[in-house]
Amino acid sequence: MTNPTAAELIARSNRLGADPKNTNYAGGNTSAKGTGTDPVTGEPLELLWVKGSGGDLGTLTESGLAVLRLDRLRALENVYPGIEREDEMVAAFDYCLHGKGGAAPSIDTAMHGLVDAAHVDHLHPDSGIAIATSADGEELTAKIFGDRVAWVPWRRPGFQLGVDIAAIKAANPRAVGCILGGHGITAWGDTSDEAESNSLWIIQTAANYITEHGRPDPFGAARPGFEALPETERRAKAAALAATIRGLASTDKPMVGHFSDAPVVTDFLASEKAPALAALGTSCPDHFLRTKVKPLILNLPADATVEASIERLRELHAEYRADYQSYYDAHATADSPAIRGADPLIVLVPGVGMFSYGANKQTARVAGEFYINAINVMRGAEALSTYTPISDAEKFRIEYWALEEAKLQRMPKPKTHQGRIAFVTGAASGIGKAIATRLAAEGACVVVADLDLEKAQAAAAELGNTDVAIGVAANVADAAGVQAAIDATLLAFGGIDLVVNNAGLSLSKPLLETTEKDWDLQHDVMAKGSFLVSKAAAKALIEQGMGGDVIYISSKNSVFAGPNNIAYSATKADQAHQVRLLAVELGEHGVRVNGINPDGVVRGSGIFAAGWGANRAATYGVKEEDLGQFYANRTILKREVVPENVADAVYVLTGPELSRTTGLHIPVDSGVAAAFLR
Template identity: 70%
Template sequence: MMDLVVEELLGRAHALGADPRNTNYAGGNVSAKGEAVDPVTGGDVELMWVKGSGGDLGTLTEAGLAVLRLDRLRALAGVYPGVEREDEMVGAFDFCRHGLGGAAPSIDTAMHGLVDAAHIDHLHPDAGIAIAAAADGPALTRAIFGNRVVWVPWRRPGFQLGLDIAAVRRDNPEVIGVILGGHGITAWGDTSAECENHSLEIIQTASTYLTQHGRPEPFGPTLFDPLPDAARRERAAALFPLVRGLASTDASMVGHYTDSSEVLDFLSRAEHPRLAALGTSCPDHFLRTKVSPLVLDLPPDAPLDDAIARLRELHASYRDDYAAYYHRYATPDSPAMRGADPAIVLIPGVGMFSFGRDKQTARVAGEFYLNAVNVMRGAESVSSYAPIEESEKFRIEYWDLEEAKLRRIPPPRPLATRIAFVTGGGSGIGAATARRLSAEGACVVIADRDLAAAEKLAAELGESAVAVPVDVTSEDQIRTAVSTAVLAFGGIDLVVNNAGLSLSSSLLDTTAADWDLQHRVMPRGSFLVSRETARVMITQAMGGDIVYISSKNAVFAGPSNLAYGAAKADQAHQVRLLAAELGEHSIRVNGVNPDGVVRGSGIFAAGWGANRAAVYGVPEERLGEYYAQRTLLKKEVLPEHVAQAVYLLTQLTHTTGLHIPVDAGIAAAFLR
């Protein structure tokens, strides 16, 4: 029976969690009760399986369930010390757990255990929260649902809310669920299918009512239209690094940009300043979006310099207001203020910029604010939007239990929140570097002429990687690639100038075309990439790193290698020149000088390997071995070794203008 209960529960969770109209990412929870064998007594014991703290319904697994004994959980009602001390009950949940492992029980565990129903769903659908956050929510609940659904006034999630809902279920056997004021919905059923159907009935009934009875234009008349597509994205790319830098004043953040029609429509309407100032309502929303966003109060066609100046002013005011909010409600035992920067920045005509500790968190914050916009639209269409009191928001945001949840988040990886731009990133050294930086927590922009190779690697690395096509000899393509990177993550913190090629010839056989091509790709290309990305870094005011993949040939004079060696020497000196110029912006510029990297190299595969093998009189397939034997360490240099050096340079916080040899020891290439 136990396996069937868990299987049905997970199936219901996945079905509900797959549709954003039902609940948001990592929001809500589901439970099921059933019997299992007690391994100590051998007798039957009644258990409850419930989604644990921090899990997501759409991707829930059995490991994400908390399993508790119902007899012990329900016995807690007899020792409940009252609402003023209800947080103490969360620690007691651990003494009700059954067996080893499983997820940590969430704050909603009491609701699922105390309500006398075999299956329970607690969800945050936009339509349901619109009723829950409406000024006359109780009357709307009666008008929409009759006696099938009951209104429960706002109460912070916890043991008392579980008792309140249990009393509704006990006293109203015909009721299928409740609207939780300012929060969401809860539904139940005797079977998993009945519970799911009741949840969907509440959501769909509320949605239908809003559609049929909602007034047109609940956000008021249109004040201005969004900027046209191209102009909108150009303005977004120009503002995003600045906004990200402001939002990272207390802690570095990754950004996400949204210009959906719902967001643009909201920001074009007369009521958006009033509604945005009211903040979000559902606890799941404002925990990720902060209590309110920063809203630019200029029209879309305002001069860019005016928008930049005003954003700086508004950010300073936002920080002052947030600090005042914290000090209004903080008590001596409140957690320390976590940061006064906005998580959501709204720019009329342009869109929404959301921020988080990684790409997923930033994207999800934006999705939650879009949920909040939908809630406002629904509430304003049939009533007026009336979120919970600010003091209650503070009680949630700085709740000891939320603080405990934050402490369970794994520590960030070394490059978390860093955004890397890697040229020639689709193969060889570039691909190895992209993989290493991603493994260390960075978001990675894989820039390569071979878009298919870049896209394949980006798909491998996941949401925190994007592929962009770029020929580094083209200023326009570089600008477009940098703009794409900015729109993907909010800015750029780390540049790896890796794109290159080599045509090996003696002086007399080197053509002007060969010389020009190599100098266009390497010194000129890296100059152009550095120039465009430095603009972004300076605007962000967050510092940064630029790393040149140069070569031991920058300092070692080898045969038949004039154009390549001269191009690499140019790049090597760019490191010194840019280190001297960009230091005032806390931008470090360093280089890596590898020996010939044969395996996985696009350069060697394109003919350079065969040419060098001929110069040295060895078979091409043994070229890597030949290179290894001429080194002091007798080791071949691989792409991963170069990637390691790039990563280490990002950790040398007080180092700039340095070249690191990665050549296994070539005395003639020692730096002097």
């Protein structure tokens, strides 16, 4: 049963975290002090409930709380060895834990435990950080809040910061909170409602002051020629640049991308001060840990051609990597963790928008959200004063903090397809849906492409939110429609790694009953459709320079001459040879091309449900409901082939185990001797 104090804390945290003006995703922490019972002695205990490491306030649940004995936590002050060894105190928090389970205590635990208040909130609001990063932040704090809010000079999060804030609260009895220089805010109260009210008052008071007293043009004049392009032109250019930028951002390790052309981004990029402010980087630790010290910003006007932009981006990327290496070399010590990669996580393109990157889509999207926070912070600071983030030396101390490194090492091992972006045609049902489901389960971002947009979106929603899968309309027989679907993939996830040509249909007819229209339809969808999809995807795959996979769902009919099936089997043979041809052509780019030859897959198949099953059943003289078993009985293994069997083959072919395999066709037919490859 949830303790009432913990329940109240969770409710407050969820309210605060639900509004991005209060704090960013996974940013900040909250706490409450109350009474529990010692399970050994039965005596009452003072306890601290605090949001644990890595949690998010907006979605916080009881399992995300760390629960500590307050007497033991406060007693740590007696053994605190000083700021030079304060990192050792994090391990000591484990000896203060109460009960089993719960989250690991965060670095900010001391702040919550040592401050003499029943309820404490530590948040990262844009308005508060704007004051915290102003050159005259201390003076502004006094002017805006009087003696109700104290100023805390920049100090890296840790035990000493908790000691400092506790002392400042004790010395300022009228204060309801403080501005943490370069960082954020902390507020407190005797009740949960009072703490929340004080947090919101600080946030809103700061925002109101910026609005009422700030300069109307904090980013300076507009730069002619750098304004946002019209939406259609803007998104077309973003799609044209996406593969290049993702390849650059993935030089050290593969990244998933996110694109934003929100006005807050494009307006910033069109401003006079944007280049200089971007070069200063972000300040709040939560910001730059996710966005890197600073972004890469393209220094060309909005109407620069795609070709010129790509050439300049490559040059700037080389400069960025050299600059980041210099930053690392300037601040690293003998015991610093190894450099984690020198590629940018934020790439800004004037007139177009922002590309952000991370190990998965959620991380990439959140990185972009954090940079928007940073833009808002810079706007507020420049409106009142001069934006002055913490120094690069301090940023390095946090970015390459031993505790941060330990947190990264605790992260679970990634799944086999994490960071890969898959495009699956005909994926709203049957084999395609099973493939999309399997790839998503293995960590891939999946684009469910189907002729029916509504069904595609519904199938994608079954896989998870838009960080996992999206649905797009794709008539694979139409070149413009295919390109639009690939562009949607590039904008949604930053690139493409894995293509599955699965879309298909069949009309079971003998030669003399097969019309020219029947022939053209099946060849348009499967032979031409696979060609168009592979061509559009290959352009992006080559531009990325990250290799990739193209899979054709062909058929045993590509080599087996079944009855009354001239058009279908001929187009499947066409697909099968496309595999061989493209394997040879794309191999130099690290792109593997392989095929899968299933037997008739009846269960869940859109093709069979649309009349193909009835026709094949009539051809073989069996009931339609017995067709799956009929196919199974004629195989060596006597087992029916289902969509998941084909999905398994796609998983294996595109996973790490067959990284040296290309031009292969894998039969998934339970053994049809007449379809053996030779």
